[in-house]
Amino acid sequence: MTAFTRSGGRAADQLRPVRITRGFTIHAEGSVLIEFGQTRVLCTASVEERVPPHKRGSGEGWVTAEYGMLPRATHTRSDREAARGKQSGRTQEIQRLIGRSMRAVFDLAALGERTIHLDCDVLQADGGTRTAAITGAFVAAQDAVNKLLAAGTLAATPIRSHVAAISVGIVGGTPLLDLEYTEDSACDTDMNVVMTGAGHFVEVQGTAEGAAFSRDEMNLLLGLAEKGIGELIVLQQQSLLAK
Amino acid sequence: MTAFTRSGGRAADQLRPVRITRGFTIHAEGSVLIEFGQTRVLCTASVEERVPPHKRGSGEGWVTAEYGMLPRATHTRSDREAARGKQSGRTQEIQRLIGRSMRAVFDLAALGERTIHLDCDVLQADGGTRTAAITGAFVAAQDAVNKLLAAGTLAATPIRSHVAAISVGIVGGTPLLDLEYTEDSACDTDMNVVMTGAGHFVEVQGTAEGAAFSRDEMNLLLGLAEKGIGELIVLQQQSLLAK
Amino acid sequence: MTAFTRSGGRAADQLRPVRITRGFTIHAEGSVLIEFGQTRVLCTASVEERVPPHKRGSGEGWVTAEYGMLPRATHTRSDREAARGKQSGRTQEIQRLIGRSMRAVFDLAALGERTIHLDCDVLQADGGTRTAAITGAFVAAQDAVNKLLAAGTLAATPIRSHVAAISVGIVGGTPLLDLEYTEDSACDTDMNVVMTGAGHFVEVQGTAEGAAFSRDEMNLLLGLAEKGIGELIVLQQQSLLAK
Amino acid sequence: MTAFTRSGGRAADQLRPVRITRGFTIHAEGSVLIEFGQTRVLCTASVEERVPPHKRGSGEGWVTAEYGMLPRATHTRSDREAARGKQSGRTQEIQRLIGRSMRAVFDLAALGERTIHLDCDVLQADGGTRTAAITGAFVAAQDAVNKLLAAGTLAATPIRSHVAAISVGIVGGTPLLDLEYTEDSACDTDMNVVMTGAGHFVEVQGTAEGAAFSRDEMNLLLGLAEKGIGELIVLQQQSLLAK
């Protein structure tokens, strides 16, 4: 891996400083502020004692996610989706990704006929909002499940594994872990990877924004992602042990 | 004023602890987290170098506001307005109120043909979100104007006075300042008052939710509001002096 | 109060000619055309034998209002809200105000599990459409209730008091009662006041459109409103006695 | 034609009492209340000094119509289209019909690059609202054109002929002119016919709601419609001569 100057002298295979603040707000069953450097996402988990129509009477629960970005989370203000009257394609794509990622580690039958809503709202954006959202939403979901276990509502946990996510990309020929906004804008290839605590892939979404990428480049990127996600899962575990 | 037990032993004419954190996020020209007790609203001010159609060519600027509430800012989760595809009547009413309140202290000609967008997003709600939003949005707007002055874009400030807001109400016969959620739910009369630094009224919105209120009760409420807003304006000033 | 020339030589504290025509259309349980000078609003009351979801099984009824303006009720044509696909913030704010005002004088338990819908449609606008709507809607609601009493559906009236509304404002330094469009456009402060037959306040909504207003000015305006609403309630009573 | 008992002893080939009130509201360039028995439609014509995109730069004007029904114009209350957020298929079909009918008698080049908006709002419905709307809209359009001629904005009239409309139908085997609501509900075949002052057809829309209809029945219906429209055009002329 060649030398490349990143902000704060970060190495190519180094995560930004990650902070996970549990209990950030008081009402939700799980409430986590997750920070990947300057990217800050508030993830709340809300438990609802009913399921959407396609699960009614199935004995199974549901886990779903919504994603939003405050209008001035970004460098220039974007329109408020509630005011425009619809969510963008990008927003829908991201919230579908978060939902699938969470469901990949949930045993819906063990959850019972209830829904966990994960709301991921970006307070400040600097690249990697969707991967921060997935990583933080898992912690919020775990807190909510812990409340259900403590209350005796659930006898056993429906969570089968950790799940976390990171972005990787090739910028100026160099594979980088955890892209910031300026890196993301400049990159040729951008890949979001979601993995479980067992080291398996849940989602791999790679996009060549400039030149298409080779099989070798893909392998380098997957390797970087495995390293980063491994570190994120340790951080999730440490955060959940605290308090 | 009769005795009445409020949370934290607060007196009937006492504000909740108010905290104003400037520079809460990094991208916006003004970014303020304001807390009235457990109510927390993020207010950002964004400057845009153009005006809406009704002001084009007028030589005047525009100041406008949008309001939102994160789905789990409240005790139980509410639907996301972006997902439902429209803003509720309540949301629209509040953002129109914030916008009028800000414009009441702005000299739009002195602002020039540019727009200040104030985005007020409730991270956590415990009553009084609209009054916290107005009080915080003023500080964010002042920060944005200071940047325009420092950059030489504006030669003189277009802000003519402070503006701040508080709720007052009658709960069980007792007039109270700065209602929390549980007080707000129980009150007979609820009034939101917006005043300038000069002690004049910008908006008075009183609603009898239970029994209608008399002229005498109204006078008591207005007196309480004057007291509270005076204190809020001192807090705004102190916050703006810092740093 | 200083001298001020109003259209038709009206005094500063004088209402426009008010006309209340009951039975203006034939299908509705209550149908009232109310005129405040050139402002003409058709208010119908429709009884529906069911309630919205939040009242189901509560034993209580509901009273709600909708407001609309014909596209050419005004000097220049405005877009039709049905064609634009949404109601403006102003429309929603007004219909929420009318609904709250009506519910302030209704005993919802005594109404039983049924809904009264009040539709207020402005045929011609010249200022004061929301206050005319409230004043007329009360008469329509009373007619609908009278039909329910006559049919034996209700044993006792759920209406506890009259309710009526008027606008007041300060134009060129002079407090005026019942603003016409040209006065409303020119005014510094505009206040809509809703009161019961017992002389208590249901809603007070004051807005400084130009200069903020003092406590003394507010007192003058409230006094004017009390006088005007007292007269409107007499007119409601006379109208309901007829036929 | 066999005997048939209609309300008010009306003959099978007789129109309901028709009343045309010009100047019903004050702001619009043309404002007509038209009544076909209990059906009452307010038709306003608004002149706008610009044209929609497809006519810009063409030297031609445009004539267009919108149609609405107040929620309680009918026996039972219907949803307000502005609140539902869209116009029904029926509403769109009717307003397209009114617009085409008006354009059929307008010389758009002679109108110049301006638009006449015809708003037809049903205050009370008892069958035949679309035909009343067309018949009344013509009078409103003529009044608006007369204002443009009087002001010298137009040198010559762009109106080439009268236009009026009536419904006909077969109820219980009897062809009837100008169906009321109860007749319309019971009829096998319903036809709306629009004709010019010269006795030519602009629109014929026949629908078999029960049994399909024969060529002979169609001929009877067209004959009835010709008779009724002839009478309506005389009434339009008389109304326009007055005042």
Added chain:
Amino acid sequence: MTAFTRSGGRAADQLRPVRITRGFTIHAEGSVLIEFGQTRVLCTASVEERVPPHKRGSGEGWVTAEYGMLPRATHTRSDREAARGKQSGRTQEIQRLIGRSMRAVFDLAALGERTIHLDCDVLQADGGTRTAAITGAFVAAQDAVNKLLAAGTLAATPIRSHVAAISVGIVGGTPLLDLEYTEDSACDTDMNVVMTGAGHFVEVQGTAEGAAFSRDEMNLLLGLAEKGIGELIVLQQQSLLAK
């Protein structure tokens, strides 16, 4: 009838080549590609074992239609209605027409509490898409009914007669059968006629786009339509006999 040159040397009273391909797609209970010359419409019939709310518990079924046009079915690309977020007035008018035409030959009681959805999607347009859609939808509906009969779900057919449709119009003074796009654009009068196998009218929709039309012209057009629809019904029968 005067001489007139049509594409392919077609006579004024001659249909374009009509092709009916049954079983065009595999999933639907009925699936028909119908071609009127270059106009190609895919009509599918889908059976659903439930009815819309207004028919629940009535013992009757429902037959309904939807219509769409692929964005590049036409000479220049039109916006996709799903992307714009609403169906045009034209689309709604056409799908209501198709639905009424189908219901005119269905005995809804004999159908039982189930719905037949007819989806008519225009793959390529060259005039007459709505009449092709009606003619093809009948064949698809018949195929779906035949499946229900074969499966024993229905004991007797709910279809009482054939139904088919054609356009007629006057172009340059000449009455023409089955208008192509270039003829349709040039025509003074355009009429769509829907008839049953028994030779009765279900719908007649005539519109004067240029000059209004006389009673004699109308008679000529109806005669042409009768001839064309007779031929279409023979083609429907031949197609249904095949395979």
Added chain:
Amino acid sequence: MTAFTRSGGRAADQLRPVRITRGFTIHAEGSVLIEFGQTRVLCTASVEERVPPHKRGSGEGWVTAEYGMLPRATHTRSDREAARGKQSGRTQEIQRLIGRSMRAVFDLAALGERTIHLDCDVLQADGGTRTAAITGAFVAAQDAVNKLLAAGTLAATPIRSHVAAISVGIVGGTPLLDLEYTEDSACDTDMNVVMTGAGHFVEVQGTAEGAAFSRDEMNLLLGLAEKGIGELIVLQQQSLLAK
């Protein structure tokens, strides 16, 4: 690779029969019906001589895609998106994928300030609609570019490489190429891969629907995709050589 029984005796690494029919409709600049077994997608390319706002004045063109599915393209009828008033998240995700894939092989500067719209409409679905759409859209885009070259509008081709796509997945432990609907429903891992003619990746989207997948499984899937896409590109070339 273990034995696995697929429909038609297809091998695990074998494509379904692929058919590419150019010129399927007559109006579009490119019009291709592509079939992957029973999956049939109509792809049209429309050239528009202007660009969306974000490209105006840039000297660059734009390539964009829309995707739709006829209501009865599937086993059971789905709602029509135009009638529901919005496109689903799935639809938006797919059309964004198609658009990015096409832009990956286009030199937008060489295209000049014009837009190519690719409309991909699924007539019949049996798995793999998005990969068929990408593969077919490329051929339609090439046909449209060839027309621009032939007309002299473009001097050199803006297309830098072929692009095609295929799905791969693991079903019951066996990696399979080009999944049919029944395989797709049963699979644990589903991956859509888009590659250029040069054998580089444009998009890789892998999703674990059941168990998460290992790095080894990912490598097997990528190998299968490379094989399949290589074959598809040969088929594109053969199709483009014909006629």
